[in-house]
Amino acid sequence: xxxxxxxxxxxxxxxxxxxxxxxxxxxxxxxxxxxxxxxxxxxxxxxxxxxxxxxxxxxxxxxxxxxxxxxxxxxxxxxxxxxxxxxxxxxxxxxxxxxxxxxxxxxxxxxxxxxxxxxxxxxxxxxxxxxxxxxxxxxxxxxxxxxxxxxxxxxxxxxxxxxxxxxxxxxxxxxxxxxxxxxxxxxxxxxxxxxxxxxxxxxxxxxxxxxxxxxxxxxxxxxxxxxxxxxxxxxxxxxxxxxxxxxxxxxxxxxxxxxxxxxxxxxxxxxxxxxxxxxxxxxxxxxxxxxxxxxxxxxxxxxxxxxxxxxxxxxxxxxxxxxxxxxxxxxxxxxxxxxxxxxxxxxxxxxxxxxxxxxxxxxxxxxxxxxxxxxxxxxxxxxxxxxxxxxxxxxxxxxxxxxxxxxxxxxxxxxxxxxxxxxxxxxxxxxxxxxxxxxxxxxxxxxxxxxxxxxxxxxxxxxxxxxxxxxxxxxxxxxxxxxxxxxxxxxxxxxxxxxxxxxxxxxxxxxxxxxxxxxxxxxxxxxxxxxxxxxxxxxxxxxxxxxxxxxxxxxxxxxxxxxxxxxxxxxxxxxxxxxxxxxxxxxxxxxxxxxxxxxxxxxxxxxxxxxxxxxxxxxxxxxxxxxxxxxxxxxxxxxxxxxxxxxxxxxxxxxxxxxxxxxxxxxxxxxxxxxxxxxxxxxxxxxxxxxxxxxxxxxxxxxxxxxxxx
Amino acid sequence: xxxxxxxxxxxxxxxxxxxxxxxxxxxxxxxxxxxxxxxxxxxxxxxxxxxxxxxxxxxxxxxxxxxxxxxxxxxxxxxxxxxxxxxxxxxxxxxxxxxxx
Numbered sequence: 001x002x003x004x005x006x007x008x009x010x011x012x013x014x015x016x017x018x019x020x021x022x023x024x025x026x027x028x029x030x031x032x033x034x035x036x037x038x039x040x041x042x043x044x045x046x047x048x049x050x051x052x053x054x055x056x057x058x059x060x061x062x063x064x065x066x067x068x069x070x071x072x073x074x075x076x077x078x079x080x081x082x083x084x085x086x087x088x089x090x091x092x093x094x095x096x097x098x099x100x101x102x103x104x105x106x107x108x109x110x111x112x113x114x115x116x117x118x119x120x121x122x123x124x125x126x127x128x129x130x131x132x133x134x135x136x137x138x139x140x141x142x143x144x145x146x147x148x149x150x151x152x153x154x155x156x157x158x159x160x161x162x163x164x165x166x167x168x169x170x171x172x173x174x175x176x177x178x179x180x181x182x183x184x185x186x187x188x189x190x191x192x193x194x195x196x197x198x199x200x201x202x203x204x205x206x207x208x209x210x211x212x213x214x215x216x217x218x219x220x221x222x223x224x225x226x227x228x229x230x231x232x233x234x235x236x237x238x239x240x241x242x243x244x245x246x247x248x249x250x251x252x253x254x255x256x257x258x259x260x261x262x263x264x265x266x267x268x269x270x271x272x273x274x275x276x277x278x279x280x281x282x283x284x285x286x287x288x289x290x291x292x293x294x295x296x297x298x299x300x301x302x303x304x305x306x307x308x309x310x311x312x313x314x315x316x317x318x319x320x321x322x323x324x325x326x327x328x329x330x331x332x333x334x335x336x337x338x339x340x341x342x343x344x345x346x347x348x349x350x351x352x353x354x355x356x357x358x359x360x361x362x363x364x365x366x367x368x369x370x371x372x373x374x375x376x377x378x379x380x381x382x383x384x385x386x387x388x389x390x391x392x393x394x395x396x397x398x399x400x401x402x403x404x405x406x407x408x409x410x411x412x413x414x415x416x417x418x419x420x421x422x423x424x425x426x427x428x429x430x431x432x433x434x435x436x437x438x439x440x441x442x443x444x445x446x447x448x449x450x451x452x453x454x455x456x457x458x459x460x461x462x463x464x465x466x467x468x469x470x471x472x473x474x475x476x477x478x479x480x481x482x483x484x485x486x487x488x489x490x491x492x493x494x495x496x497x498x499x500x501x502x503x504x505x506x507x508x509x510x511x512x513x514x515x516x517x518x519x520x521x522x523x524x525x526x527x528x529x530x531x532x533x534x535x536x537x538x539x540x541x542x543x544x545x546x547x548x549x550x551x552x553x554x555x556x557x558x559x560x561x562x563x564x565x566x567x568x569x570x571x572x573x574x575x576x577x578x579x580x581x582x583x584x585x586x587x588x589x590x591x592x593x594x595x596x597x598x599x600x601x602x603x604x605x606x607x608x609x610x611x612x613x614x615x616x617x618x619x620x621x622x623x624x625x626x627x628x629x630x631x632x633x634x635x636x637x638x639x640x641x642x643x644x645x646x647x648x649x650x651x652x653x654x655x656x657x658x659x660x661x662x663x664x665x666x667x668x669x670x671x672x673x674x675x676x677x678x679x680x681x682x683x684x685x686x687x688x689x690x691x692x693x694x695x696x697x698x699x700x701x702x703x704x705x706x707x708x709x710x
Numbered sequence: 711x712x713x714x715x716x717x718x719x720x721x722x723x724x725x726x727x728x729x730x731x732x733x734x735x736x737x738x739x740x741x742x743x744x745x746x747x748x749x750x751x752x753x754x755x756x757x758x759x760x761x762x763x764x765x766x767x768x769x770x771x772x773x774x775x776x777x778x779x780x781x782x783x784x785x786x787x788x789x790x791x792x793x794x795x796x797x798x799x800x801x802x803x804x805x806x807x808x809x810x811x
Contacts, residue, residue: 053809056808056809213809214809215808215809216809217808217809217810217811218810218811222796222800222811225797225800226800226806229800229801229806231804233804233805236806236808238808
């Protein structure tokens, strides 16, 4: 009977334990609520560090909602229970307010949250007013930019820029876009913090802890030196250089030169001076202050899509054989990566060209140098397409003729091209070429800045007024007439505007190379533009990307590709898709079965018909890594090449919990110390009276006999 | 080892060994020498070897104090000036702090 009772009791205890154990695991979840958002992280250049970092084990701050500018006063004038973490809406996230927090809030502000919600925002750009002002063309004998007026923001290339991207903050900044997360934070604030402000230091407050500790510090020079420093205790990587790939492709395939020596970059590689190119370039990257959120719709995607449309149209306008051209010129399209960070891609490209390393010897083609390039057309930002400025540094006949041809060809497209000679060059890749040779024949197509969200998280499809029309039945690269196009898209849509710009440039180039208009009818297809904008702004699992990929490849993810250049270890999907796009748009379809469609330049892709086709491609990658990381003993302070790196980090997380007040913590600690002292005293008293208290016990030292020897 | 059971000559020999060992850049050996033989050098009623033991203990004490002064000065200088010294300080360090200069 007793056995039965005992076993029943044991069973009861075990089941209670299990029930309590399940409950107790959820206690941790009841204390902490995790918050997801995009973090601001640290980037370094040759001389400075920029961005944000938390303290090593997380930065904790009590929440405080900012709704009007006066709410900042509470935080900056001796708040009752520092440190605080203000929740700031985007329209108050201005240079003035944030710099005030940085300068005056050293002890009272430990973290900043940017709460999404774009209702009252009219401008939100945190790039400098003169982007890339320390690279590119500089005034002689100084490091001031020659192409942008830094003292006069209205005439600068980014008039609404606050420059916060280049400031260093001692606290972490987190951007929370999801409305549910924001409501979680706001309701916790209302429930625990938003009353009895004088009593803040005596009660528990709703707080956040942000873990965004950045390992690299001081500057690229220091963090690269520390990363490369070998010592016995193992190596830590402090920072990674910003690195990616440029993509290039030619309209006509180039001849193979088998005698190019592999790996040697010197005069033994003979350039063919008679081979001439027209270089058409744009950039593929963008930047923003927060991790993983950078769409860059107006600041770089319009130029990129314009170049893709020009490539596709020229492929159909110009004859398939270059021998029919009046001028035997090939067209080289190059799309640079990393241009937002002091022209990483274009500086490396120019460096490679100077060293006879473009294209690299492994491609078995003759190197291309400055002398082979007749004209460079650089597509900058096209914020509005009714007037496009054609910038050139020096007044040349070539530029004037090109503008004249452009204007004559764009009669039907409502675009006015204006020649703009002088130092007023926008911050685009051409600056890397002009810096090395001021007489380089570069012209830049750029319109007057209108983008109030340059290099920010809000430069998205809405900023472009883009809607995806998704005309599924059509062949999207086929040239169509204006009447057909207007049946598919309204005249004011961004698809039609880009199509107008790209068609006028393509017609002008055809006129110059062919000395007559194109033999085929029709203009650039706005369907291709629609597809491109959809894939890069809305989702990468789109029809266009599927068609240009090899058969049976995995579909892209349901979100747009990341176009920030990032570091070597990131997926680099933007350059991957660009490579495939250039491969598809500029290649010739050849009648080769799948088994024989290899190796490169032959490539078997799915194709728009869905049955698979073989294409003879002309595309390739080049490295977009700044020469500063390749040159031994590079002088990091010289400013000659881009020196941007990104700090490494271990984890980025955020959580919300109730932080006890200082009074509570002191009381808990004091009670603990008092209990400790009492226990010591009690033990002493008990042990000194042990003979009285414990009957029959002898003193413990009697049990042992005295030692006889050591 | 319990030196209360050891003869006086052996005590002297031990003290001297420790004193000589400390010259091999081992200031902690001198510190141990001081603490170990302090009672025998100063508090116990005089015995023949006590004068020599006293001398060794005092010399060990002086040596340990000088070493302590040198080491603490170097530690203070390095900790305060490491950030300013830049590359040279990095080459001297085994563990370079992360996230700051």
